[in-house]
Every structure is written in structure tokens, then in C-alpha cells.
Amino acid sequence: MIPSRELPVLNVMEPIVSHMFEDHFEKAGILKCGCEKCRVDVLSLTLNRVPPRYTSTQAGEAFVKALYQDSQLQSDILRELAKAVQVIEEHPNHS
Ligand SMILES: [Zn+2]
Numbered sequence: 516m517i518p519s520r521e522l523p524v525l526n527v528m529e530p531i532v533s534h535m536f537e538d539h540f541e542k543a544g545i546l547k548c549g550c551e552k553c554r555v556d557v558l559s560l561t562l563n564r565v566p567p568r569y570t571s572t573q574a575g576e577a578f579v580k581a582l583y584q585d586s587q588l589q590s591d592i593l594r595e596l597a598k599a600v601q602v603i604e605e606h607p608n609h610s
Contacts, residue, residue, distance in 0.1 A: 525575045526567040528592075531583055532558060535592050540600060550556040551610040565592055 536558060540546055546553070570578045582588060 523572045524569045527579045547604045556603045557588045557599045561595045
């Protein structure tokens with residue numbers, strides 16, 4: 516790997532998926548396991564399935580807010596989160 520400076524870009528799906536997981540799954544108390552390992556596994560599995568949307572870090576916050584209002588995007592993410600939760604609950608990687 517060639518060391519590189521951190522890119523000033525952000526995949527806005529990361530904060531959106533993370534917030535939606537918190538609101539719709541963690542706070543709802545419907546998870547079989549709330550450990551950090553399962554949480555990270557669900558988030559990475561979901562982020563691998565949802566197409567990334569990159570923006571500059573400066574424009575980030577407004578762009579995230581705008582996308583977050585997109586109901587089609589919300590339902591796509593919720594569907595992928597639900598699938599990922601099911602996969603990780605059936606095959607947890609925690610010890
Ligand atoms: Zn766990």
C-alpha cells in the first residue's frame with residue numbers, strides 16, 4: 516500500500532446508514548445482540564450493498580440532510596439493513 520493523505524471526501528451513506536440503524540433497530544430494541552462486533556458487521560454489510568454517494572467534506576452536512584429526506588432512499592436502506600441484521604443474527608462473528 517502506498518501511504519496517501521486522507522481524501523477530503525465523505526461517503527454520505529456512512530452517517531445515513533449509521534443513523535438509520537440506530538433509530539430503527541438499536542433504539543427499537545429489536546436486536547438479538549447489541550455488541551460492537553455485530554453492530555459493525557451489520558453496518559459494513561449494509562454499506563457494501565448500498566451504492567456509495569461521495570461528496571466533499573465541506574458540502575457534507577447539507578448533502579446528508581437532503582439525501583436523508585429521500586423516502587425512496589430511506590426504504591432502500593431500511594430493506595438492506597433488515598437483511599444485514601438477519602444475516603448477522605444467523606451467523607454472528609462475536610465470541
Ligand atoms: Zn454480538
